[in-house]
Amino acid sequence: MSETAELKLPDGQVVQLPVVEGSAGERAIDIANLRAESKYITLDPGFGNTGSCLSSITFIDGDNGVLLYRGIPIEELCAHSSFLETSFLLINGRLPKKAELESFESEITRHTMLYEDVKNFYDGFPRDAHPMAILASVVCSLSSFYQDEQGSPGEVSYLNSIRLMAKLPTIAAWAYKRSVGQPFMYPSNNLRYCENFLYMMFGLPVEEYEPDPAVVEALDTLLILHADHEQNCSTSTVRLVRSSMTNMFACIASGICALWGSRHGGANQEVIEMLEQIQEDGGNVKKFVEMAKDRDSGFRLMGFGHRVYKNFDPRAKIIKAKCDKVLERLKVADPLLDIAKELEEAALNDDYFKEKKLYPNVDFYSGIIYKAMGIPTNAFTVMFALGRLPGWIAHAKEYTEEPKNRIGRPRQIYTGPESAHWLPFDQR
Numbered sequence: 409m410s411e412t413a414e415l416k417l418p419d420g421q422v423v424q425l426p427v428v429e430g431s432a433g434e435r436a437i438d439i440a441n442l443r444a445e446s447k448y449i450t451l452d453p454g455f456g457n458t459g460s461c462l463s464s465i466t467f468i469d470g471d472n473g474v475l476l477y478r479g480i481p482i483e484e485l486c487a488h489s490s491f492l493e494t495s496f497l498l499i500n501g502r503l504p505k506k507a508e509l510e511s512f513e514s515e516i517t518r519h520t521m522l523y524e525d526v527k528n529f530y531d532g533f534p535r536d537a538h539p540m541a542i543l544a545s546v547v548c549s550l551s552s553f554y555q556d557e558q559g560s561p562g563e564v565s566y567l568n569s570i571r572l573m574a575k576l577p578t579i580a581a582w583a584y585k586r587s588v589g590q591p592f593m594y595p596s597n598n599l600r601y602c603e604n605f606l607y608m609m610f611g612l613p614v615e616e617y618e619p620d621p622a623v624v625e626a627l628d629t630l631l632i633l634h635a636d637h638e639q640n641c642s643t644s645t646v647r648l649v650r651s652s653m654t655n656m657f658a659c660i661a662s663g664i665c666a667l668w669g670s671r672h673g674g675a676n677q678e679v680i681e682m683l684e685q686i687q688e689d690g691g692n693v694k695k696f697v698e699m700a701k702d703r704d705s706g707f708r709l710m711g712f713g714h715r716v717y718k719n720f721d722p723r724a725k726i727i728k729a730k731c732d733k734v735l736e737r738l739k740v741a742d743p744l745l746d747i748a749k750e751l752e753e754a755a756l757n758d759d760y761f762k763e764k765k766l767y768p769n770v771d772f773y774s775g776i777i778y779k780a781m782g783i784p785t786n787a788f789t790v791m792f793a794l795g796r797l798p799g800w801i802a803h804a805k806e807y808t809e810e811p812k813n814r815i816g817r818p819r820q821i822y823t824g825p826e827s828a829h830w831l832p833f834d835q836r
């Protein structure tokens with residue numbers, strides 16, 4: 409018989425709960441039948457101690473700073489793989505053969521255009537609209553163009569996954585073009601994924617544009633680093649929305665919305681804004697570290713801390729090294745990088761940050777590279793979304809293919825009035 413845990417309840421009842429073990433030795437107590445057997449539910453606001461699924465996509469060892477996609481260390485993927493190869497790996501569960509990768513890349517290249525009518529949507533957004541609002545809206549609108557193959561039980565449409573991967577960079581670049589009042593650039597089938605994105609962002613119809621290979625390489629690495637991170641807020645959102653059998657475009661739009669917030673992907677924008685604030689204030693990093701320690705200040709060091717990593721975020725290490733390289737290559741001397749390094753050192757040597765195990769996360773240095781690339785600050789989270797897309801697709805696919813999947817529907821402990829009655833206005 410498999411291992412069980414025993415739970416003794418206040419009424420003396422003892423419930424046997426199965427123990428589940430993952431491939432890396434992580435252990436869980438399966439409480440799925442607890443309520444049926446005992447009337448008790450578990451309570452875990454923020455889901456800090458709740459496993460929502462079994463998943464074979466990504467592994468994180470937060471105590472040792474390890475991140476694996478389908479078992480492969482993130483460092484190896486950044487050194488040898490490309491974003492599209494990594495996307496194939498995440499979505500299909502294995503590295504592609506050469507011909508498979510070529511065909512994946514070519515299919516994505518040939519689906520980069522948007523329906524011409526989609527262009528008109530952009531006219532309806534205010535010029536200063538946040539690009540994440542545009543990204544989520546336009547992605548959701550694709551569900552009205554691709555009404556076929558939606559919500560088919562048991563699978564995620566391969567074609568819709570290709571469409572999403574192919575069209576997200578176009579949608580993102582056009583959001584930028586709209587904000588600066590420049591003509592939209594159509595994708596070019598001669599260019600590879602990251603080159604094409606940079607071309608649509610920064611190219612103009614009146615002149616030749618050739619993306620800098622160093623920028624292309626750095627962008628590819630950043631997208632790999634963002635590609636998946638197991639059950640984070642946006643991925644859990646995608647899985648939950650998918651669990652009601654919603655179509656994939658709407659699921660991904662929901663992931664984009666969840667990513668937007670400052671505690672999640674929105675932190676990369678806020679890191680740069682924080683560094684600028686420190687710069688304007690005279691560069692006194694210690695003052696900001698002190699402020700972050702004071703709960704009443706409402707201020708946190710953006711780009712610091714993580715729910716899972718209680719050690720260096722391995723992505724932050726890679727980005728920091730890349731950051732130095734890209735800035736040197738582009739001959740950008742950004743004083744914000746010096747402030748970031750000073751701030752990092754001050755925080756890492758501070759007892760509060762040491763005790764709470766708060767280390768720089770993926771967002772701490774990524775903004776500085778994006779800034780050097782010319783990406784506007786409010787579009788940093790869009791870059792994160794471009795990277796996270798294959799992870800969202802992989803999780804929606806894994807969820808959909810799980811034969812025993814059920815709609816996600818957490819329970820609650822009700823704390824409102826036990827009984828109340830409607831009253832007319834003069835008695836309220």
Ligand code: CMC
Nearest residue numbers: 670671672673675700708709710711712713714715764769
């Ligand atoms: N600055 C100052 N104090 C912090 C910070 C920070 N950045 N992060 C956490 N703390 C404190 C927090 O006040 C709490 O203190 P106490 O124990 O006294 O209540 C303790 O550390 C634990 O924090 P928490 O908020 O309970 O931890 P969490 O796991 O719920 O939140 C987090 C994780 C990432 C939301 C949080 O660390 C944070 O707000 N960081 C800044 C925003 C950020 O950089 N987000 C990007 C995360 S990585 C990329 C991504 O997921 O998108």
